[in-house]
Amino acid sequence: MLQVKQVAKAFSGFQAIARANLTVTKGQVTAVIGPNGAGKSTLFNLITGHLRPDKGQILFKGEEIGGLPPHAICRKGVARSFQLINIFPQLNTFENVQVAVLARYRQSNKLFTPARKLVVEETNEVLNKLDLYPYRERLCNALSYGDQKVLELAIALGNQPEILLLDEPTAGMSPEETRTIVKLIKNLVQNEGLTILLTEHDMDLVFDVAERLMVLHQGQTIAEGPPDEVRRDKAVQNAYLGETG
Numbered sequence: 020m021l022q023v024k025q026v027a028k029a030f031s032g033f034q035a036i037a038r039a040n041l042t043v044t045k046g047q048v049t050a051v052i053g054p055n056g057a058g059k060s061t062l063f064n065l066i067t068g069h070l071r072p073d074k075g076q077i078l079f080k081g082e083e084i085g086g087l088p089p090h091a092i093c094r095k096g097v098a099r100s101f102q103l104i105n106i107f108p109q110l111n112t113f114e115n116v117q118v119a120v121l122a123r124y125r126q127s128n129k130l131f132t133p134a135r136k137l138v139v140e141e142t143n144e145v146l147n148k149l150d151l152y153p154y155r156e157r158l159c160n161a162l163s164y165g166d167q168k169v170l171e172l173a174i175a176l177g178n179q180p181e182i183l184l185l186d187e188p189t190a191g192m193s194p195e196e197t198r199t200i201v202k203l204i205k206n207l208v209q210n211e212g213l214t215i216l217l218t219e220h221d222m223d224l225v226f227d228v229a230e231r232l233m234v235l236h237q238g239q240t241i242a243e244g245p246p247d248e249v250r251r252d253k254a255v256q257n258a259y260l261g262e263t264g
């Protein structure tokens with residue numbers, strides 16, 4: 020579904036991504052792991068069009084998307100959840116998701132269909148998938164941190180993506196909130212056929228949820244494959260897993 024080939028990105032001479040390679044298979048959870056500063060968020064910004072690659076290719080379903088603007092990439096089916104910045108705190112939970120669903124209808128020229136009803140149905144569907152329906156009328160200011168993070172997922176799903184990118188989806192969460200997110204991620208993949216690419220610090224979580232790993236170290240892909248294989252990789256142990264136990 021997604022292929023990153025030999026991608027490079029420098030910031031004023033600093034090579035943040037030197038040679039990144041990644042293959043994401045449809046219907047799987049793939050995790051990009053690596054120490055702080057390895058380039059994980061930069062790689063996500065390259066995939067979603069928030070940065071332009073200097074070199075290499077980014078293919079989504081075989082089509083080059085590297086360097087396209089973010090809205091064009093999003094429209095093709097690549098969505099990411101932003102850390103809280105996409106939430107309108109003065110709107111309620113329903114309205115926040117509805118904004119995302121509406122934006123998609125506007126883009127797809129479905130103005131002549133009975134859009135209002137469809138948007139309401141679809142918004143409710145997304146809320147149900149993420150167990151947020153009971154909070155639909157709650158102002159987002161009044162949601163717990165964990166529920167706000169789930170709402171971010173809901174807003175991203177409002178775009179009806181084929182692949183969802185989550186940059187440290189459980190950052191700052193309590194163990195219980197983390198378990199909730201993990202359950203939702205697994206549900207989305209198993210029941211909705213969604214493809215997920217995530218970065219994550221918590222290795223237990225990574226090995227629990229990911230079916231494929233890519234290890235980034237100083238901007239370079241040093242290993243890629245099934246978790247058990249990557250765990251045994253000597254270069255990975257030296258560069259990363261060894262350090263963190």
Ligand code: ADP
Pocket residue numbers: 030033035053054055056057058059060061062
């Ligand atoms: P990670 O997400 O793996 O922690 P990042 O992708 O955020 O790593 O950062 C990788 C490196 O690139 C870091 O050294 C960071 O300081 C640098 N970097 C990230 N974004 C920028 C930017 N916009 N300008 C300059 N340097 C950046």
Ligand code: MG
Pocket residue numbers: 059060061186
């Ligand atoms: Mg990061």
